[in-house]
Amino acid sequence: MIGFDLVDGRIALAADAPDADALVGLTAQFAQLLAERDDESGLSEAAERDPALARLFPDPVPDDPAESAEVRGLTLASLVEHKRANAELVAASLASPGVLDERGELAWLQWLTDIRIVLASRLGILLDGDEGAAETDAEQAMQWTYHALGALQSDLIEVLDERADAAGPS
Protein backbone atom coordinates (compact mmCIF):
# COMPACT_ATOMS: atom_id res chain seq x y z
CA MET A 1 0.00 0.00 0.00
CA ILE A 2 1.24 3.45 -0.96
CA GLY A 3 -0.49 6.68 -0.07
CA PHE A 4 -0.19 10.40 0.61
CA ASP A 5 -1.46 12.39 3.58
CA LEU A 6 -1.55 16.04 4.45
CA VAL A 7 0.30 16.54 7.75
CA ASP A 8 0.68 20.08 9.08
CA GLY A 9 0.68 21.54 5.59
CA ARG A 10 3.17 19.06 4.18
CA ILE A 11 2.72 15.94 2.07
CA ALA A 12 3.69 12.70 3.79
CA LEU A 13 4.34 9.51 1.84
CA ALA A 14 3.45 6.14 3.36
CA ALA A 15 4.67 2.99 1.61
CA ASP A 16 4.90 -0.67 2.59
CA ALA A 17 7.86 -2.71 1.45
CA PRO A 18 6.41 -4.89 -1.36
CA ASP A 19 4.75 -1.98 -3.17
CA ALA A 20 7.75 0.28 -2.60
CA ASP A 21 10.05 -2.39 -4.11
CA ALA A 22 7.79 -2.74 -7.15
CA LEU A 23 7.75 1.02 -7.73
CA VAL A 24 11.51 1.35 -7.26
CA GLY A 25 11.83 -1.31 -9.96
CA LEU A 26 9.68 0.84 -12.25
CA THR A 27 11.79 3.94 -11.58
CA ALA A 28 14.90 1.96 -12.58
CA GLN A 29 13.24 0.79 -15.80
CA PHE A 30 12.19 4.34 -16.54
CA ALA A 31 15.77 5.61 -16.06
CA GLN A 32 16.94 2.84 -18.37
CA LEU A 33 14.48 3.97 -21.02
CA LEU A 34 15.81 7.54 -20.81
CA ALA A 35 19.37 6.26 -21.07
CA GLU A 36 18.44 4.54 -24.34
CA ARG A 37 17.91 7.87 -26.00
CA ASP A 38 21.45 8.86 -25.05
CA ASP A 39 22.99 6.37 -27.47
CA GLU A 40 24.68 7.67 -30.58
CA SER A 41 21.56 7.79 -32.71
CA GLY A 42 20.10 10.56 -30.52
CA LEU A 43 16.50 11.21 -29.63
CA SER A 44 14.83 11.46 -33.02
CA GLU A 45 15.84 7.95 -34.05
CA ALA A 46 15.17 6.52 -30.59
CA ALA A 47 11.73 8.18 -30.66
CA GLU A 48 11.05 6.65 -34.07
CA ARG A 49 11.71 3.23 -32.60
CA ASP A 50 9.81 3.90 -29.40
CA PRO A 51 6.52 5.85 -29.36
CA ALA A 52 6.78 6.23 -25.57
CA LEU A 53 9.89 8.38 -26.04
CA ALA A 54 8.18 10.34 -28.79
CA ARG A 55 5.35 11.13 -26.38
CA LEU A 56 7.65 11.98 -23.44
CA PHE A 57 9.61 14.40 -25.63
CA PRO A 58 7.14 15.92 -28.10
CA ASP A 59 8.25 17.96 -31.08
CA PRO A 60 8.10 21.48 -29.56
CA VAL A 61 7.41 23.48 -32.76
CA PRO A 62 5.96 21.02 -35.29
CA ASP A 63 5.13 23.73 -37.87
CA ASP A 64 8.77 24.79 -38.12
CA PRO A 65 11.34 21.96 -38.20
CA ALA A 66 14.33 24.33 -38.10
CA GLU A 67 12.98 26.19 -35.08
CA SER A 68 12.03 22.89 -33.47
CA ALA A 69 15.54 21.50 -33.88
CA GLU A 70 17.01 24.67 -32.40
CA VAL A 71 14.69 24.60 -29.37
CA ARG A 72 15.32 20.88 -28.87
CA GLY A 73 19.06 21.45 -29.05
CA LEU A 74 18.80 24.01 -26.26
CA THR A 75 16.37 22.20 -23.98
CA LEU A 76 16.46 18.44 -24.49
CA ALA A 77 19.36 17.65 -22.16
CA SER A 78 17.76 19.53 -19.26
CA LEU A 79 14.36 17.96 -19.94
CA VAL A 80 15.82 14.45 -19.91
CA GLU A 81 17.76 15.28 -16.75
CA HIS A 82 14.65 16.66 -15.07
CA LYS A 83 12.71 13.46 -15.80
CA ARG A 84 15.63 11.28 -14.69
CA ALA A 85 15.93 13.26 -11.44
CA ASN A 86 12.18 12.86 -10.83
CA ALA A 87 12.54 9.06 -11.01
CA GLU A 88 15.57 9.16 -8.72
CA LEU A 89 13.79 11.33 -6.13
CA VAL A 90 10.76 9.03 -6.16
CA ALA A 91 13.01 6.01 -5.59
CA ALA A 92 14.86 7.80 -2.78
CA SER A 93 11.62 8.74 -1.01
CA LEU A 94 10.38 5.14 -1.27
CA ALA A 95 13.57 4.01 0.45
CA SER A 96 12.76 6.25 3.42
CA PRO A 97 9.08 7.28 3.35
CA GLY A 98 7.88 10.31 5.29
CA VAL A 99 7.41 14.01 4.67
CA LEU A 100 8.31 15.18 1.15
CA ASP A 101 9.96 18.48 0.33
CA GLU A 102 8.57 20.64 -2.48
CA ARG A 103 10.87 19.13 -5.11
CA GLY A 104 9.87 15.65 -3.94
CA GLU A 105 6.18 16.50 -4.35
CA LEU A 106 6.80 17.70 -7.89
CA ALA A 107 8.89 14.61 -8.66
CA TRP A 108 6.05 12.30 -7.59
CA LEU A 109 3.39 14.29 -9.45
CA GLN A 110 5.36 14.40 -12.69
CA TRP A 111 6.90 10.94 -12.56
CA LEU A 112 3.51 9.27 -12.05
CA THR A 113 2.46 10.93 -15.32
CA ASP A 114 5.61 9.92 -17.16
CA ILE A 115 5.49 6.28 -16.09
CA ARG A 116 1.78 6.09 -17.00
CA ILE A 117 2.62 7.52 -20.43
CA VAL A 118 5.14 4.71 -20.92
CA LEU A 119 2.72 2.01 -19.67
CA ALA A 120 -0.08 3.38 -21.87
CA SER A 121 2.20 3.30 -24.88
CA ARG A 122 3.14 -0.34 -24.17
CA LEU A 123 -0.54 -1.26 -23.71
CA GLY A 124 -1.58 0.51 -26.91
CA ILE A 125 -3.76 3.10 -25.15
CA LEU A 126 -3.88 5.74 -27.86
CA LEU A 127 -7.30 7.39 -27.61
CA ASP A 128 -9.70 8.44 -24.86
CA GLY A 129 -11.53 5.37 -23.61
CA ASP A 130 -8.92 2.85 -24.81
CA GLU A 131 -8.40 0.10 -22.26
CA GLY A 132 -5.35 -1.28 -24.03
CA ALA A 133 -4.54 -4.80 -25.12
CA ALA A 134 -4.11 -6.93 -21.99
CA GLU A 135 -4.12 -10.58 -23.03
CA THR A 136 -1.09 -12.08 -21.33
CA ASP A 137 -0.61 -12.15 -17.56
CA ALA A 138 2.22 -9.65 -17.96
CA GLU A 139 -0.01 -7.26 -19.91
CA GLN A 140 -2.80 -7.61 -17.38
CA ALA A 141 -0.35 -6.81 -14.59
CA MET A 142 0.79 -3.77 -16.55
CA GLN A 143 -2.79 -2.63 -17.06
CA TRP A 144 -3.48 -3.03 -13.33
CA THR A 145 -0.37 -0.98 -12.54
CA TYR A 146 -1.44 1.72 -15.01
CA HIS A 147 -4.78 2.15 -13.24
CA ALA A 148 -3.32 1.81 -9.73
CA LEU A 149 -0.78 4.55 -10.44
CA GLY A 150 -3.57 6.74 -11.83
CA ALA A 151 -5.49 6.29 -8.57
CA LEU A 152 -2.33 7.06 -6.59
CA GLN A 153 -1.76 10.25 -8.59
CA SER A 154 -5.38 11.23 -8.01
CA ASP A 155 -4.82 10.84 -4.24
CA LEU A 156 -1.74 13.03 -4.45
CA ILE A 157 -3.55 15.76 -6.39
CA GLU A 158 -6.37 15.70 -3.84
CA VAL A 159 -4.04 16.44 -0.94
CA LEU A 160 -2.13 19.05 -2.95
CA ASP A 161 -5.39 20.80 -3.91
CA GLU A 162 -6.68 20.50 -0.35
CA ARG A 163 -3.57 22.31 0.86
CA ALA A 164 -3.86 24.97 -1.86
CA ASP A 165 -7.53 25.58 -1.01
CA ALA A 166 -6.67 25.89 2.69
CA ALA A 167 -4.01 28.50 1.84
CA GLY A 168 -6.59 30.75 0.20
CA PRO A 169 -9.15 30.88 -2.60
CA SER A 170 -7.79 30.69 -6.13
Added chain:
Amino acid sequence: MAFSAPDLDEDLLVGARSSLDRPWRTIVWNDPVNLMQYVTHVFRTYFGYPREEAERLMLLVHNEGRAVVATGPREEVERHTEAMHEYGLWATADKGEA
Protein backbone atom coordinates in the same frame (compact mmCIF):
# COMPACT_ATOMS: atom_id res chain seq x y z
CA MET B 1 3.10 71.33 -56.00
CA ALA B 2 5.17 70.37 -53.06
CA PHE B 3 5.77 66.70 -52.47
CA SER B 4 4.74 65.49 -49.07
CA ALA B 5 5.33 62.11 -47.58
CA PRO B 6 2.09 60.19 -47.49
CA ASP B 7 0.63 59.33 -44.13
CA LEU B 8 -0.03 55.93 -45.58
CA ASP B 9 3.53 54.88 -44.72
CA GLU B 10 2.74 54.99 -41.08
CA ASP B 11 -0.20 52.65 -41.54
CA LEU B 12 1.92 50.27 -43.57
CA LEU B 13 4.56 50.24 -40.88
CA VAL B 14 1.99 49.63 -38.19
CA GLY B 15 0.58 46.79 -40.25
CA ALA B 16 4.01 45.25 -40.77
CA ARG B 17 4.92 45.59 -37.13
CA SER B 18 1.74 43.97 -35.83
CA SER B 19 2.33 41.03 -38.14
CA LEU B 20 5.86 40.60 -36.81
CA ASP B 21 4.61 40.92 -33.26
CA ARG B 22 1.89 38.34 -33.72
CA PRO B 23 2.20 36.44 -30.45
CA TRP B 24 3.34 32.88 -30.16
CA ARG B 25 1.07 30.37 -28.45
CA THR B 26 1.50 27.33 -26.23
CA ILE B 27 -1.10 24.75 -27.17
CA VAL B 28 -1.93 21.72 -25.02
CA TRP B 29 -3.40 18.72 -26.87
CA ASN B 30 -5.70 16.02 -25.58
CA ASP B 31 -4.22 12.66 -24.67
CA PRO B 32 -5.79 9.50 -23.23
CA VAL B 33 -3.42 9.18 -20.26
CA ASN B 34 -3.61 12.35 -18.21
CA LEU B 35 -6.41 12.67 -15.67
CA MET B 36 -8.71 15.68 -16.09
CA GLN B 37 -7.97 16.47 -12.45
CA TYR B 38 -4.22 16.48 -13.22
CA VAL B 39 -4.51 18.79 -16.23
CA THR B 40 -6.59 21.26 -14.17
CA HIS B 41 -4.05 21.04 -11.35
CA VAL B 42 -1.16 21.81 -13.69
CA PHE B 43 -2.91 24.81 -15.29
CA ARG B 44 -3.78 26.12 -11.84
CA THR B 45 -0.40 25.68 -10.19
CA TYR B 46 2.00 26.31 -13.08
CA PHE B 47 0.20 29.22 -14.79
CA GLY B 48 -1.56 30.44 -11.65
CA TYR B 49 -4.99 30.38 -13.32
CA PRO B 50 -7.98 30.55 -10.96
CA ARG B 51 -9.67 27.17 -10.58
CA GLU B 52 -12.59 28.09 -12.89
CA GLU B 53 -10.28 29.19 -15.72
CA ALA B 54 -8.06 26.13 -15.27
CA GLU B 55 -11.15 23.91 -15.51
CA ARG B 56 -12.43 25.78 -18.58
CA LEU B 57 -9.10 25.24 -20.36
CA MET B 58 -8.96 21.59 -19.29
CA LEU B 59 -12.46 21.00 -20.71
CA LEU B 60 -11.43 22.69 -23.98
CA VAL B 61 -8.51 20.26 -24.22
CA HIS B 62 -10.77 17.32 -23.38
CA ASN B 63 -13.72 18.23 -25.63
CA GLU B 64 -12.13 20.16 -28.50
CA GLY B 65 -8.84 18.28 -28.52
CA ARG B 66 -6.69 21.30 -27.72
CA ALA B 67 -6.52 24.66 -25.98
CA VAL B 68 -4.28 27.71 -26.15
CA VAL B 69 -2.95 28.01 -22.60
CA ALA B 70 -0.46 30.85 -23.03
CA THR B 71 0.43 33.56 -25.55
CA GLY B 72 3.38 35.91 -25.71
CA PRO B 73 6.87 36.38 -27.08
CA ARG B 74 8.53 33.33 -28.62
CA GLU B 75 11.05 32.62 -25.85
CA GLU B 76 8.40 32.82 -23.15
CA VAL B 77 6.03 30.52 -25.03
CA GLU B 78 8.80 28.03 -25.70
CA ARG B 79 9.66 28.04 -22.00
CA HIS B 80 6.02 27.30 -21.09
CA THR B 81 5.93 24.51 -23.69
CA GLU B 82 9.05 22.98 -22.17
CA ALA B 83 7.48 23.21 -18.70
CA MET B 84 4.38 21.39 -19.97
CA HIS B 85 6.71 18.63 -21.25
CA GLU B 86 8.17 18.37 -17.74
CA TYR B 87 4.60 17.74 -16.56
CA GLY B 88 4.06 15.13 -19.27
CA LEU B 89 1.46 17.18 -21.11
CA TRP B 90 1.50 17.05 -24.90
CA ALA B 91 2.24 20.69 -25.72
CA THR B 92 3.48 22.52 -28.81
CA ALA B 93 4.42 26.11 -29.64
CA ASP B 94 3.33 27.93 -32.77
CA LYS B 95 2.93 31.40 -34.15
CA GLY B 96 -0.70 32.35 -33.71
CA GLU B 97 -3.08 32.76 -36.62
CA ALA B 98 -3.17 36.20 -38.20
